[in-house]
Amino acid sequence: MSDTEFQPISLPPTVFYPPFNITRASHYIQTVRDLDVSKAFYCGVLGLLVSDEDAQTVYLRGAEEACHHSLILRQTTGAPECEAIGFRVLTEAELDLAYDWAVGQGLDPHWIEAPYQGRTLRLRDPAGTPVELCAHMPVLARRMDNGGGRLHLAKRLDHFQVLNPKIDACTAFYAAIGFRISDVIVVEGALEACFLWRKGSVSDLVLMEGDGPRLHHAAFFVRNVGDILRVCDNVGEKGFAPMTVEEGPGRHGMDGAYYVYLRDPDGHRVELFDGHYQTIDAELPPLQYRPEQAAPPWGRPTLSSWFEEGTAFSDTQKITAPRPRNAPTMEGYVRGKSR
Ligand SMILES: [Fe+2]
Incomplete structure (x- = not known):
């Protein structure tokens, strides 16, 4: 039995035959x-x-x-x-x-x-x-993992995560055009995060409540945790600042994937992670988690920057989120240790 505790909240119904695909x-x-x-x-x-x-x-x-x-x-x-x-x-x-x-x-x-x-x-x-x-792009040669793949660790784009001040309305919007919900994080009966997918895995788009809209991160799939460590080594070997590695390497609480979050030279955040589980069967319900259930199972708390910072979208008005976030942070952890 999973120790996931269900706190049923009302979520939009699945639209199996959306207006476009x-x-x-x-x-x-x-x-x-x-x-x-x-x-x-x-x-x-x-x-x-x-x-x-x-x-x-x-x-x-x-x-x-x-x-x-x-x-x-x-x-x-x-x-x-x-x-x-x-x-x-x-x-x-x-x-x-x-x-x-x-x-x-x-x-x-x-x-x-x-x-x-x-x-x-x-x-x-x-x-x-x-x-x-x-609907289409020119097709180029894939660089399969036959030796040369060791140099090309990020295999494919997987999902976006967006800080979103209208998470209920946007969840309803994306559900109406066929996005299905794999996981939600619920705080006091309200959505804090919603994982939406189209391709049959956990997410193509994650909405996380926050001031925005702002792009929190884009995520690329890598083969395994060893390749995540190789990415971190590349940060050092290529001369990028140590704090380019913002969060992790670590293990996600909900799906168990290993991950690392980097900040690129302009501060844009990118995640590397090693895979998600399958979600495509029609009868699967969204899984609901409290924040502490969704948190990584080990490691120190996350830097406040991970929760608060993101990339602005061009020509887009920033809206303040209705609810303040109250997650444990690395800064709070350090303050506690210094007392
Ligand atoms: Fe992600």
């Missing part, structure tokens, strides 16, 4: 202050592959990814931001269904020019998060 987390766009330094970080530490680049933009993908890019880095002279998070839909026709649905919802969707993505639709969720949808 999103298939997975696909890509995201970050602006950076020094393109060469950021490229050195993502290629040298994570081992991402360069699909294309010019003086202003670098297109990157994980070693196992056949589609053109999962991370776009764009040079900026301003503050580093996230332009959008992106999801794939199954076919071109789904884009038209998505457009019609979004118009019907009053979401003001619009088509944008996005190289290597075909037609791309932009809209915003109820918190204002810029989301883009595309």
Whole structure:
């Protein structure tokens, strides 16, 4: 028996036949202050592959990814931001269904020019998060783990986590377009975090209550905990600051995955983790946890920065979350030890 304690709260029903078919987390766009330094970080530490680049933009993908890019880095002279998070839909026709649905919802969707993505639709969720949808990309060679894989540790983009001030409304929004819920964290009968998925694992999108919307992190899959340690060694060997490793290595409380969270040279957070469990069977209910059940089973508390800091989305109003977070932090732990 699991020791998970269920605290039933009302969650949106599963929509098995949504108005259009999103298939997975696909890509995201970050602006950076020094393109060469950021490229050195993502290629040298994570081992991402360069699909294309010019003086202003670098297109990157994980070693196992056949589609053109999962991370776009764009040079900026301003503050580093996230332009959008992106999801794939199954076919071109789904884009038209998505457009019609979004118009019907009053979401003001619009088509944008996005190289290597075909037609791309932009809209915003109820918190204002810029989301883009595309149906295809050029196919490139995968770099399978046959020896060369040892250099290319991040295999594929897996999910986004967003600090979200309207978690109930956004959970309902994503559920209505077919996202299913694997796990929720509940505090005093209210959602603190919601893990939403389309591809059959734990998450494509995690909503965590907080001021925002802001991108908390994007996560790439690595093979095993050894590769997580190799990523950390790369941080040191490539000359990035020790505090680039913000949290972990550690083990997640809910799914048991090993993880590490890094801050890139602009402060954008990226997670490396070694896998999730399967969720796709229709009868599986969302699992509900209290925060202490969801916390890592060992290790010191997390730095307050992990809870409080994130990347602003471009041209997006920041909204204050309705409930303050009250999690144990490393700073509180240290203060307690000094007394
Ligand atoms: Fe994550």
